[in-house]
Amino acid sequence: MKKSxxxxxxxxxxxxxSSLGFTSAALANDGKKYRWKLAETWGPNFPxxxxxxxxxxxxxxxxxxxxxDIRIDSSNKHKxxxxxxxxxxxxxxxxxxxxxxxxxxxxxxxLFFTTTPFGMIAPExxxxxxxxxxxxxMQKVYGKYxxxxxxxxxxxxxxxxxxxKEINSVExxxxxxxxxxxxxxxxxxxxxxxxxxxxxxxxxxxxxxxxIDALExxxxxxxxxxxxxxxxxxxxxxxxxxxxxxxxxxNEKAYNSLPKDLQKILTVAMKTSAYDMYIQSTHASGKNxxxxxxxxxxxxxxxxxxxxxxxxxxxxxxxxxxxxxxDPMTAEILKSLNDYQRQVRPWTNLSDRAYLDNFDAK
Numbered sequence: 614m615k616k617s618x619x620x621x622x623x624x625x626x627x628x629x630x631s632s633l634g635f636t637s638a639a640l641a642n643d644g645k646k647y648r649w650k651l652a653e654t655w656g657p658n659f660p661x662x663x664x665x666x667x668x669x670x671x672x673x674x675x676x677x678x679x680x681x682d683i684r685i686d687s688s689n690k691h692k693x694x695x696x697x698x699x700x701x702x703x704x705x706x707x708x709x710x711x712x713x714x715x716x717x718x719x720x721x722x723x724l725f726f727t728t729t730p731f732g733m734i735a736p737e738x739x740x741x742x743x744x745x746x747x748x749x750x751m752q753k754v755y756g757k758y759x760x761x762x763x764x765x766x767x768x769x770x771x772x773x774x775x776x777x778k779e780i781n782s783v784e785x786x787x788x789x790x791x792x793x794x795x796x797x798x799x800x801x802x803x804x805x806x807x808x809x810x811x812x813x814x815x816x817x818x819x820x821x822x823x824x825i826d827a828l829e830x831x832x833x834x835x836x837x838x839x840x841x842x843x844x845x846x847x848x849x850x851x852x853x854x855x856x857x858x859x860x861x862x863x864n865e866k867a868y869n870s871l872p873k874d875l876q877k878i879l880t881v882a883m884k885t886s887a888y889d890m891y892i893q894s895t896h897a898s899g900k901n902x903x904x905x906x907x908x909x910x911x912x913x914x915x916x917x918x919x920x921x922x923x924x925x926x927x928x929x930x931x932x933x934x935x936x937x938x939x940d941p942m943t944a945e946i947l948k949s950l951n952d953y954q955r956q957v958r959p960w961t962n963l964s965d966r967a968y969l970d971n972f973d974a975k
Contacts, residue, residue, distance in 0.1 A: 627842070647871060649683045651708035652701070654694045654715070656814050658874065660895050661834060662859065665766040666710045669861070669886035676878050683708065694812040697862065707867040710765055713751075713860050714795035719758075721936065724795050725946050726751045728763065728854045730929050731951060733776070735767045735891055736858040737957045742858075745953040750946055761868055763883045765859035765888030769898065773849035773917065774829030775820070775841040780849065780917055783924040792816060792828035797853030798931070803928040813839075820844050832945040834897035837905055842912045848905075850916045852925060859890070900975050 634635075649671065655662045657856055670683040686706070688694040697709035698716045714724035726747070733741060735836055741747040755762045774793065778785070787805035798808035813820050819825045830836050832851075842848070861883045868876060905912060917925070937944040 628731065638744050642682075643874075647680065649681065649682045649707040649867070651683050651685045651699050651710060651865065652691050653709065654691075654697055654711040654812070655687060656694075657689055659687070659813075660838070661890060661897060662710075662766065662854060663894065665801060665859070665886045665890040668889060669882045671785055672767055672882035672885065673878055675873055676882065680876050681878065688812070688814065694814070695750070695810070698758075701862040701864050704864050704866065707864050709862040711860060711862070712794075712857070713762065715769055717795065720754060720938065722754050722942050722946055724755070724862070725943075725950065726858065727795055728857045729950060730797050730853045730855075731926065731958070732855055733954050734961065735769050735858075736963060737954065738856040738858060739764070739767070739888075740957060741950065741953045745956075746949055747953075753861075754942065754946075756865075759865045761863040761865050763880065764887045765861040765883065766887040766894075767859070768831050768834065768854070768857045768894045770832070771829065771851045771854035772832045772836065773851045773853065774827050775836070775845035775958075776827040776847040776849060777820075777845045778826070779847055779915070780921060782918070783921050789827060790825045792819065792825050792830075793853065795854070796929075797829075799932055800853070800925060800929045803932060804924060808847040811953045817841065817844075832855070832894075833901035833905060834894045834900050837901045842905065842909050846912055848912055848914045849915070852917070852922065859887075861887075914950065 651666060653659075653663065653666050657663070664742065666685050668755060670685055673681050689702065692708075693700070693710075695715055697706075697711040698708040698719060701709040712727050714727040717724040728738070732738070738747075742751075748763075751762050774791065780786070783804055786801055789801075789806045790805055791801065791808055792811045793801060793806075793808045794810045798810070802808050809825065811825070816828055816830060817840055820828055820841060827845065829851075830839060830841070830852055836842075848934065863879075868879075871879070937947050
């Protein structure tokens with residue numbers, strides 16, 4: 614882990630502990646050690662996602678002087694990449710690292726804490742989490758399961774996926790077997806597609822053997838190493854995950870058993886490693902996109918036709934209205950997301966969009 618990451622975390626922690634009245638003497642007097650386990654959806658040594666957990670655990674151990682030590686079990690160890698929610702809920706693992714929208718079958722409202730189609734980009738979403746009530750809503754949903762959920766790293770805007778055939782009209786989605794989780798899967802299902810969710814380690818084989826016709830994973834940051842470009846030549850730009858936030862899940866009883874200073878160390882380490890993952894994702898996407906364009910010129914980067922996007926937007930809006938009418942909690946979350954996006958987007962347009970548009974004027 615870079616020294617700069619630890620330095621950021623240490624500075625944040627010092628300020629946080631001071632605000633709570635903790636002193637260095639108080640920290641030194643607590644000699645009890647805690648041994649935790651974290652289960653992650655990702656395989657061993659998985660880049661970026663897996664590095665976020667390792668960075669977090671290393672920060673925790675160093676800043677707590679070894680009083681809190683977190684062992685990381687990857688999917689090859691626990692054998693259940695999409696079982697992290699149950700691991701943490703049961704207390705089998707004190708922590709987990711995954712993505713919230715994987716658990717929509719347990720509670721549909723959980724998926725909104727990863728991202729929403731046509732929603733906020735990463736800086737806007739982080740602002741919503743930490744200053745716009747997002748954290749409180751997330752805990753309101755997760756609290757009934759005895760789980761605390763924290764932002765666990767953002768990929769930034771994701772690509773729309775790899776397709777073996779071109780998408781020229783909305784009719785091309787009918788019967789299309791596609792790996793696409795979250796609310797986007799609901800949207801494409803409404804348009805006739807057959808969405809499914811498959812763990813990352815099985816994606817290449819599923820695409821190669823025609824178990825699926827298309828898939829979305831992340832973007833250049835992680836897609837290139839997966840080899841999808843060898844099978845599917847059409848790479849479409851995104852709409853469905855403008856800010857895909859991973860999550861750290863913590864068993865609430867385990868968290869409450871920690872001394873207050875270790876709770877703070879843990880939360881600061883999670884926040885710092887999450888932000889660093891966002892930075893790393895941005896760096897890797899820029900680097901890998903250049904490699905893709907240079908080394909694989911046959912890959913065609915496309916945007917969905919306007920008529921297709923109009924159909925997707927219509928289906929998305931209809932589904933959001935439908936689900937909000939069914940559940941007051943869904944309505945509360947969507948209102949918070951929409952209200953905050955309307956509040957923050959004018960600034961994004963005035964700052965980032967206007968700045969980028971200036972390049973087109975050159």
